[in-house]
Amino acid sequence: MIRARRLLLALAVVAGLAGCASSASTPGDGDSAQAIVTIQNKGSDTLVNLALAWAEAYMDTHPEVRISVTGGGSGTGIAAMINGTVDLANASREMKKEEIAAAQANGNDPIEHVVARDAIAIVVNPSNPVDHLTLSQLSAIYTGKITNWRQVGGHSWPIVLLSRESNSGTYVYFLENVVRLGDSHSKLLFSPDTLLMPSSEGITVEIRQNRNAIGYDGLGYVTHDVKVIAVSSDSTSPSVMPSIESVNDGSYPISRPLFIYSAGEPVSHVRAYLDWILTEGQSQVTRLGFVPLD
Amino acid sequence: MGDDATWGAALPSQPQKDRMRQNTSANLIEFGIEATVKVLGYSVVGFVILIFGFLLREGLPFFVSVPVGNLVSTQWYPTFGFFGTLPLILGSILVTVVAVALSLPMGLATAVFVREVAPPWTREVLKPIIEVLAGIPSVVLGFFGMTILAPLVRQVLGAPTGLTAFTGAVLLAYMSLPTMISVAEDALDAVPKSYRDASLAMGATRWQTIWRVVVPAARSGIVTAVMLGLGRAIGETMAVMMVTGNAARMPVTLDSLFRPVRTMTATIAAEMGEVAGGSVHYHALFGVGIILFVLTFLVNLFAALTIFQKRRRGGLR
Numbered sequence: 001m002i003r004a005r006r007l008l009l010a011l012a013v014v015a016g017l018a019g020c021a022s023s024a025s026t027p028g029d030g031d032s033a034q035a036i037v038t039i040q041n042k043g044s045d046t047l048v049n050l051a052l053a054w055a056e057a058y059m060d061t062h063p064e065v066r067i068s069v070t071g072g073g074s075g076t077g078i079a080a081m082i083n084g085t086v087d088l089a090n091a092s093r094e095m096k097k098e099e100i101a102a103a104q105a106n107g108n109d110p111i112e113h114v115v116a117r118d119a120i121a122i123v124v125n126p127s128n129p130v131d132h133l134t135l136s137q138l139s140a141i142y143t144g145k146i147t148n149w150r151q152v153g154g155h156s157w158p159i160v161l162l163s164r165e166s167n168s169g170t171y172v173y174f175l176e177n178v179v180r181l182g183d184s185h186s187k188l189l190f191s192p193d194t195l196l197m198p199s200s201e202g203i204t205v206e207i208r209q210n211r212n213a214i215g216y217d218g219l220g221y222v223t224h225d226v227k228v229i230a231v232s233s234d235s236t237s238p239s240v241m242p243s244i245e246s247v248n249d250g251s252y253p254i255s256r257p258l259f260i261y262s263a264g265e266p267v268s269h270v271r272a273y274l275d276w277i278l279t280e281g282q283s284q285v286t287r288l289g290f291v292p293l294d
Numbered sequence: 295m296g297d298d299a300t301w302g303a304a305l306p307s308q309p310q311k312d313r314m315r316q317n318t319s320a321n322l323i324e325f326g327i328e329a330t331v332k333v334l335g336y337s338v339v340g341f342v343i344l345i346f347g348f349l350l351r352e353g354l355p356f357f358v359s360v361p362v363g364n365l366v367s368t369q370w371y372p373t374f375g376f377f378g379t380l381p382l383i384l385g386s387i388l389v390t391v392v393a394v395a396l397s398l399p400m401g402l403a404t405a406v407f408v409r410e411v412a413p414p415w416t417r418e419v420l421k422p423i424i425e426v427l428a429g430i431p432s433v434v435l436g437f438f439g440m441t442i443l444a445p446l447v448r449q450v451l452g453a454p455t456g457l458t459a460f461t462g463a464v465l466l467a468y469m470s471l472p473t474m475i476s477v478a479e480d481a482l483d484a485v486p487k488s489y490r491d492a493s494l495a496m497g498a499t500r501w502q503t504i505w506r507v508v509v510p511a512a513r514s515g516i517v518t519a520v521m522l523g524l525g526r527a528i529g530e531t532m533a534v535m536m537v538t539g540n541a542a543r544m545p546v547t548l549d550s551l552f553r554p555v556r557t558m559t560a561t562i563a564a565e566m567g568e569v570a571g572g573s574v575h576y577h578a579l580f581g582v583g584i585i586l587f588v589l590t591f592l593v594n595l596f597a598a599l600t601i602f603q604k605r606r607r608g609g610l611r
Contacts, residue, residue, distance in 0.1 A: 076567045083571065158454040165540075165564045166373045189371055192381070195457055195539040195554050198564055202440070202536070209445050212454050 043077015043090035074169030092169030144191030162215035356581030393466035401474035436536030457539035481515020521597030
């Protein structure tokens with residue numbers, strides 16, 4: 001909390017900026033009525049719309065609970081969990097060992113809950129004729145070995161790489177499972193020419209405008225005015241479009257679980273909310289384009 | 295109340311008591327106001343020192359814990375331990391220098407027009423409009439840049455993407471214009487009328503007077519205007535983050551101006567949300583903050599020096 005404030009202060013002075021996305025809020029502030037309990041929920045931008053939908057639906061039926069949801073990235077939510085300023089942290093990647101250790105050192109033992117699944121869709125401009133890629137082609141594209149669409153069967157257009165910022169869980173997942181093809185010893189990195197976009201919206205806008213661009217994002221964020229590409233794990237296996245079915249039967253190669261971390265074993269209201277998410281809340285998952293748990 | 299002595303031991307009359315009370319309360323108010331102003335004034339200095347101390351405390355470990363070879367390398371992948379700050383520094387410098395190169399001729403021309411050429415009523419209309427320009431939030435300009443300017447840059451200049459250093463520089467030029475115009479205009483305003491009269495009396499045309507006499511006489515004020523515009527441009531974050539593409543590549547090739555870059559400010563703003571407190575990456579961002587601070591400090595110092603020199607020469611404002 002204090003650190004986040006100081007951090008913002010220093011940032012503002014150093015850069016003279018007005019638009020830092022993250023801000024910390026005090027748990028349980030501004031409640032005059034004693035009966036209302038507040039749950040602080042923060043983290044992944046992939047999850048933020050889903051988390052908002054959950055919170056709104058839950059508050060409709062449980063007026064005694066107030067849930068405040070903020071985004072900022074998985075890293076932001078996890079940092080807040082380490083500093084003990086949230087009850088629930090949303091993350092689109094698993095917490096690292098050192099992050100768990102840091103949280104435990106502050107007395108917040110994080111407990112992991114898988115709350116939904118997500119496919120990462122590869123998107124291009126609708127005028128791009130390329131409609132399928134293999135994972136190794138994607139890796140070569142994102143490491144800068146393939147720089148022209150001609151090399152993967154398209155027009156002779158230069159490839160413009162788009163990625164989320166490195167505070168995004170999607171970034172880390174994509175690097176480990178696509179760029180490095182799941183090889184934990186691999187030292188491959190995103191090409192330095194990769195454009196790091198501060199938001200999903202930034203990626204969508206650029207894809208829509210620029211026929212050269214390729215990007216990736218959670219399936220829930222794909223709009224109808226961009227083109228989704230089918231992906232195959234290798235050149236012999238079939239190309240698969242991301243969908244609820246292809247994620248559930250495991251045929252779409254780039255899908256991942258989405259997590260909520262609770263500070264310690266959840267109790268009372270937080271417990272009830274998490275239980276609701278895992279049961280009734282799953283109907284919201286489909287509505288927002290994510291994949292519900294089986 | 296020197297007259298009181300003549301009253302000897304006599305007790306003060308009622309009106310006098312009132313006056314004394316009034317004086318005491320007026321003194322108290324006076325003292326209170328003075329003290330408040332003093333405390334506020336000193337606390338500003340105090341805050342600056344505290345913030346600078348904090349920046350040093352959080353940023354210096356970066357320069358100690360990361361080997362120099364890594365620091366000046368060309369790879370910025372902070373999540374994986376590559377802390378090469380060169381692409382960021384060069385990115386900031388490229389965008390800023392091009393922005394000033396674009397805004398200087400425009401700003402100077404506008405200032406000359408407003409001050410020397412425009413009829414009074416035009417001046418009265420133009421000046422407030424220029425000031426309104428300064429109040430446009432940078433995120434609004436950034437959005438404009440992302441949706442309007444970037445596609446134009448791509449289509450007209452044929453770059454693979456419109457999110458380039460050039461796009462950022464154009465936006466920054468626009469943002470530093472108001473500062474530049476008003477400071478340059480003040481400098482022109484301070485040139486004594488006798489200079490213009492003398493020049494015109496010598497048979498010089500209006501253009502010759504402006505270009506050969508007035509502008510050179512206001513030279514140091516114009517340098518200050520450039521420096522302030524430079525300071526505005528290098529510290530800008532939001533708009534730059536939205537339109538420059540944020541790719542941490544080395545801007546050393548000829549076409550770099552029309553390729554994406556990542557500036558120091560955008561790096562701090564984009565990554566600060568992620569870092570775990572106390573990690574190397576956390577200190578690295580403050581380290582970048584120190585580099586940025588030193589750069590802006592040098593620019594401001596230079597601007598202050600030019601003002602100081604002007605004063606010492608007893609010349610213009």
